[in-house]
Amino acid sequence: MKIHYQLWLIFSCLFIVVCLAVYMVVSTTYEQRLQIGYEQISIAQSSPVLNQVKDTYPYSPNRSIGYLRTYSERLNSRLILLDDDKKVYADSFGQLKPNTTLHLTILAQDMVPASLFSETDSFGYVQHTLLPFQSAESEGYLLVIQEADQLYAELKSFQNWMVQTLFIAVIAFFFISYFVSTWFSKPIRQMISQLKKITPQKRTFSLKHRRRDEIKELIDATQNMVEELNLYDERQRRFLSTSSHELKTPLATMQLILENLPYVRENEETYREFVQDLSFQVQKMKQMVDQLLQMNRIWDKPLGKVTLVAGDIQHHLKQSFQHIAEAKQITLEFELDPITIYVDRALFLRGLDNVVSNAIRYSPQGKSVNISIKRERDENKISVCDQGMGISKEDLPHIFEPFYRSNDATAWNQEGSGLGLTIVKQMVEMHKGRIDIETVEKQGTCIHLFFEKT
Known part of the structure; x- marks a missing residue:
């Protein structure tokens, strides 16, 4: 189910639940207030009866019955006088004998005066009101039994009105929630539409969203992702183009040497130079292919981190480059603090070798x-x-690009494939470190590699 319809369904269901809760609370409260009002009316109507019967109770049962019958007709109610044990003393209808025990719920009430409302099979809704009174020498109770159909008619009328009102509100909210969910999910539908237009040949994603919310963040993240993908694609094309060109150059040189090699066989010195040039081009091409394989394998292989101390790094670099440096009359100087780093040994040393090799070269x-x-x-x-x-300012932004070699570097030294610093950057990024470069033309360069402290 689409988010649009999910939101619509959720909003509608929540509103229906709220309406049901409102109906229950308001209906119950209204019923309670109606009952309190009817109770107060019953008590007020029964007060004159109490003033009359408490003067005749318990000495004049006949007079008490007379009063009860008079007020019973006037109030259209049944009045029953009870003694202090809540047994019948007099009945306005004359149907109950004295000392009859009544089994009514209201007689079990401790708090009086009180009213109870109930539904009966014979008389419909009935209100029982129990009022205490005290005569000169005794105590008693007046039980008033009245029809309560009017109360429940008012209650049903109010409930019907609430049901109609809430039903109209639900229908109105049903449409409102549809438009709200449509408005809320519109950016998502627009994003889907934009994403469906993306093809391998055309990757564009442009969508404006004014609200500053999570959807805005999602749109921005998607735009950045598409831009990064395009940049990556462009780098891949440039990498393939450059690598093809770089591989083509030594191949063309090798082909030219091989084509001319038979013609210089008679001249041993020229023949030796051709063979040396051919060997140089083969080694250069081999180095380039090896580094290309390294670049592609670096990301696939998980890091196997171990602890390296500064002395281990110094020993490795001396063993690898001391003889090369001495051949060029270059001195390797070390400044080491007694620290340890936590890195992938092979990957780290390969990247560091590239940096030191460039520095010597x-x-x-x-x-x-x-x-x-x-x-x-x-x-x-x-x-x-x-x-x-x-490194010149023009070349500095490009030195980590594959196969990039400045004109000055090429003129200074023909060796190198232009992949060394690219591998260094990959190594540092995989270790979540960073690179900083300080350089001054014709004076020197410092490459700083930063790694998290273990």
């Missing part, structure tokens, strides 16, 4: 690469600083 001979591991506030900070060419 783009550093001139005789310079140094500084590697520091420190604790700052609630984070562990790993910094790799070189004294190389730096």
